[in-house]
């Protein structure tokens with residue numbers, strides 16, 4: 165099967181910049197004409213589309229925010245007539261009204277290409293069976309993976325999320341070779357596969373996991389339990405579901421599809437663009453999307469960008485694994501804590517505990533309480549109390565030295581923390597309810 169995207173992925177950077185310049189100017193002009201909010205913001209800044217000559221002027225353009233999607237719900241930010249929108253997706257997030265995004269025919273084709281790049285990078289082809297266990301629905305995960313699989317000529321198995329027993333039976337019977345789901349669901353599946361004793365009946369060789377932050381330790385755990393190679397894929401509803409960036413075979417950062425998206429890193433407090441390599445808030449501009457384009461969209465994801473050439477030959481920059489989101493960051497007793505820091509510590513502790521954990525925060529007499537519940541392994545559970553106390557103490561100390569504050573660590577019974585078929589719910593912050 166002819167696959168043309170390789171030229172895009174390996175385009176020399178000077179050519180890529182030229183392409184981005186052209187595409188950015190095109191996008192700014194059409195958004196000025198078609199999206200009232202963008203036009204108003206440009207006018208407030210005294211900017212006209214012709215003032216923007218290319219990427220060097222990007223920093224002059226106004227930011228856009230998730231709140232804009234809520235204010236203009238459902239279709240107020242679309243840049244084409246609704247008759248040109250072929251599909252909508254929505255995301256509810258954890259708070260507030262859902263946000264709605266729309267795709268034209270060209271947008272859907274571009275999205276499928278982006279996901280197809282991920283599949284090609286891991287060596288998948290028309291002989292592969294891609295089990296799509298991300299939700300197929302308004303959530304962008306399922307359809308993104310499905311269309312990508314079809315694009316490379318593979319066979320898609322659009323089972324969607326949930327019904328774990330049936331997932332596993334299907335995986336075996338249909339001969340799935342690539343699994344697409346959230347990393348936390350991959351672990352849940354692995355656990356169930358172990359219980360069913362069917363690991364040797366699987367044909368899986370790779371997994372494409374994303375939609376939530378996950379650590380290198382979690383990757384090792386999944387790879388070992390499912391006997392596959394696990395790849396990271398990133399995306400967000402507002403830009404494009406899965407496929408904004410993806411790992412290549414060398415797995416050292418995710419290549420951003422720069423022919424479609426321009427990435428910047430800014431200081432989340434001042435909005436200033438930060439120098440290359442700095443960690444900060446990731447901002448995206450979509451330069452090819454027609455239906456719902458955005459300029460300088462504030463993702464709230466915290467990461468850094470790497471412009472060094474990659475051994476794979478792709479010229480597109482790589483983003484490092486997002487550490488979390490500015491709005492995920494917990495402030496506990498005045499200290500900044502990301503759930504991913506906790507996960508990293510927990511998974512290094514070893515096999516006495518499982519990767520299933522939950523962080524519970526509350527406020528009692530004006531003081532924050534901070535508890536980390538971790539499931540113990542079956543072996544430890546049967547060993548009894550003495551071992552448990554020792555491990556709780558060890559984890560508390562390790563967390564204290566990493567975070568600067570020590571939580572109360574409680575080892576809980578195996579399988580007592582609710583499993584997720586989509587994104588895991590790691591944090592219960594009861595302070596917000598009060």
Ligand code: DLL
Pocket residue numbers: 255298304305373374375376377378396397398399400401402404405406407463465485486488489
């Ligand atoms: O989660 C799109 C997606 C689906 C990506 C399937 C990958 C695979 P949303 O529901 O809008 O869209 O959530 C987007 O999830 O801003 C990040 O905070 C987080 N996220 C997505 N992928 C990753 C990843 C989809 N690989 C939000 N690592 C984003 C860390 C991720 N966080």
